[in-house]
Amino acid sequence: xxxxxxxxxxxxxxxxxxxxxxxxxxxxxxxxxxxxxxxxxxxxxxxxxxxxxxxxxxxxxxxxxxxxxxxxxxxxxxxxxxxxxxxxxxxxxxxxxxxxxxxxxxxxxxxxxxxxxxxxxxxxxxxxxxxxxxxxxxxxxxxxxxxxxxxxxxxxxxxxxxxxxxxxxxxxxxxxxxxxxxxxxxxxxxxxxxxxxxxxxxxxxxxxxxxxxxxxxxxxxx
Amino acid sequence: xxxxxxxxxxxxxxxxxxxxxxxxxxxxxxxxxxxxxxxxxxxxxxxxxxxxxxxxxxxxxxxxxxxxxxxxxxxxxxxxxxxxxxxxxxxxxxxxxxxxxxxxxxxxxxxxxxxxxxxxxxxxxxxxxxxxxxxxxxxxxxxxxxxxxxxxxxxxxxxxxxxxxxxxxxxxxxxxxxxxxxxxxxxxxxxxxxxxxxxxxxxxxxxxxxxxxxxxxxxxxxxxxxxxxxxxxxxxxxxxxxxxxxxxxxxxxxxxxxxxxxxxxxxxxxxxxxxxxxxxxxxxxxxxxxxxxxxxxxxxxxxxxxxxxxxxxxxxx
Numbered sequence: 458x459x460x461x462x463x464x465x466x467x468x469x470x471x472x473x474x475x476x477x478x479x480x481x482x483x484x485x486x487x488x489x490x491x492x493x494x495x496x497x498x499x500x501x502x503x504x505x506x507x508x509x510x511x512x513x514x515x516x517x518x519x520x521x522x523x524x525x526x527x528x529x530x531x532x533x534x535x536x537x538x539x540x541x542x543x544x545x546x547x548x549x550x551x552x553x554x555x556x557x558x559x560x561x562x563x564x565x566x567x568x569x570x571x572x573x574x575x576x577x578x579x580x581x582x583x584x585x586x587x588x589x590x591x592x593x594x595x596x597x598x599x600x601x602x603x604x605x606x607x608x609x610x611x612x613x614x615x616x617x618x619x620x621x622x623x624x625x626x627x628x629x630x631x632x633x634x635x636x637x638x639x640x641x642x643x644x645x646x647x648x649x650x651x652x653x654x655x656x657x658x659x660x661x662x663x664x665x666x667x668x669x670x671x672x673x674x675x676x677x678x679x
Numbered sequence: 680x681x682x683x684x685x686x687x688x689x690x691x692x693x694x695x696x697x698x699x700x701x702x703x704x705x706x707x708x709x710x711x712x713x714x715x716x717x718x719x720x721x722x723x724x725x726x727x728x729x730x731x732x733x734x735x736x737x738x739x740x741x742x743x744x745x746x747x748x749x750x751x752x753x754x755x756x757x758x759x760x761x762x763x764x765x766x767x768x769x770x771x772x773x774x775x776x777x778x779x780x781x782x783x784x785x786x787x788x789x790x791x792x793x794x795x796x797x798x799x800x801x802x803x804x805x806x807x808x809x810x811x812x813x814x815x816x817x818x819x820x821x822x823x824x825x826x827x828x829x830x831x832x833x834x835x836x837x838x839x840x841x842x843x844x845x846x847x848x849x850x851x852x853x854x855x856x857x858x859x860x861x862x863x864x865x866x867x868x869x870x871x872x873x874x875x876x877x878x879x880x881x882x883x884x885x886x887x888x889x890x891x892x893x894x895x896x897x898x899x900x901x902x903x904x905x906x907x908x909x910x911x912x913x914x915x916x917x918x919x920x921x922x923x924x925x926x927x928x929x930x931x932x933x934x935x936x937x938x939x940x941x942x943x944x945x946x947x948x949x950x951x952x953x954x955x956x957x958x959x960x961x962x963x964x965x966x967x968x969x970x971x972x973x974x975x976x977x978x979x980x981x982x983x984x985x986x987x988x989x990x991x992x993x994x995x996x
Contacts, residue, residue, distance in 0.1 A: 471855045474992065576991075
């Protein structure tokens with residue numbers, strides 16, 4: 458038996474594992490509504506883990522990041538997304554380009570890749586959360602996969618947002634978070650990006666009567 | 680190994696035999712409450728078994744000896760599984776008899792024999808049920824093995840008793856990998872026990888049935904044994920889940936004082952487990968049969984990730 462880690466860092470590890478679990482749940486989810494709820498849950502776990510890291514290390518600026526995560530990713534963005542899909546009236550099943558078992562297998566391969574990639578980096582890092590870097594990287598790659606394998610616009614945007622979550626988690630686990638200015642900038646970017654994409658949804662649907670992104674591939678200049 | 684251990688072993692088997700129908704009755708009752716129906720009495724499964732034991736056996740003309748033998752094989756397998764899984768103590772005389780892999784083998788033997796019996800008479804339903812059961816089985820088994828491997832990576836042993844001892848009685852450590860393994864195990868046990876997202880245990884009339892289709896030809900004491908074995912299997916899986924993921928309260932010693940602690944704790948845990956099962960069954964809808972591979976694929980994937988997480992997060996850097 459190896460000596461046990463301190464309890465708080467065990468809790469961080471547990472939250473990291475839950476984050477990975479949620480990433481997989483999002484990857485295999487068929488319904489848009491559940492997808493948004495899972496995204497909100499992922500934000501909540503992220504917020505909780507940031508608070509625990511802040512408490513463990515005494516980095517006060519992480520409390521502000523956690524608060525920002527709570528406000529933006531748990532409350533505001535899911536609310537906007539809920540409103541959007543109500544107005545777009547898209548509660549149908551999410552269509553994937555690749556079937557779900559195959560997606561899961563690719564997901565496992567990505568997790569193995571991410572863990573292997575992160576291992577040397579974690580050995581250099583001196584933070585107590587270094588072991589979670591592999592999980593953060595895996596979550597980023599899984600969000601990428603989700604964006605690639607979904608053909609509709611809304612799940613792709615949720616994939617993008619969840620990737621931002623994972624990047625934030627990676628920053629927290631590798632270097633105890635980015636400077637406050639950068640974090641504020643990213644938060645604003647995500648929010649504005651979300652609003653612009655929301656407008657895009659309506660434009661895309663008006664043009665093609667569908668939110669399927671594949672229609673965009675056929676655009677030709679006349 | 681003293682005499683007390685043997686008494687405890689016998690007691691554990693007796694509790695399994697008596698407790699299994701009670702657990703089934705409890706799950707049915709919780710489910711009825713949750714679905715706003717009037718609940719059947721808690722002792723209904725006992726009455727069912729008693730009624731069936733009194734009735735005569737009606738056999739098909741072309742039923743072979745295998746068909747008559749299978750209920751006993753099935754019953755013996757599930758009782759053996761209940762005897763091996765540490766529920767009252769981790770120091771039981773039968774515990775070294777089989778490790779986690781052998782336990783999966785015992786469950787597989789029960790499954791194969793029931794499937795053969797389902798095909799034996801040659802009715803369309805029996806064959807259909809048997810084929811579906813094998814489909815579920817071959818997907819569920821690797822996931823179950825992976826769950827056991829994750830637990831054994833933690834305790835460095837495949838013996839169930841050692842696994843329970845490591846998690847319950849050493850220094851308290853949070854194992855994130857066990858969270859994944861726990862979800863995977865829940866999915867697998869839902870599928871293995873013919874529970875709602877995969878199969879509906881309460882129907883005899885649907886084309887989607889799996890377990891009920893195989894036992895359609897059984898009657899009298901054979902059916903009683905098969906139903907009792909199904910209850911025992913649910914009990915065994917519940918105890919297995921409790922032993923792997925919530926082992927607190929299973930004592931190490933074999934003294935009689937320990938039973939005073941172990942038994943009430945077991946009852947409370949099984950009661951809560953039954954409620955959770957009823958809740959899952961109420962909240963989810965029955966899947967199409969061809970969704971089952973996806974469901975069990977998810978279980979397998981979670982179990983693999985549990986192993987990976989174990990290697991990354993919990994191994995020394």
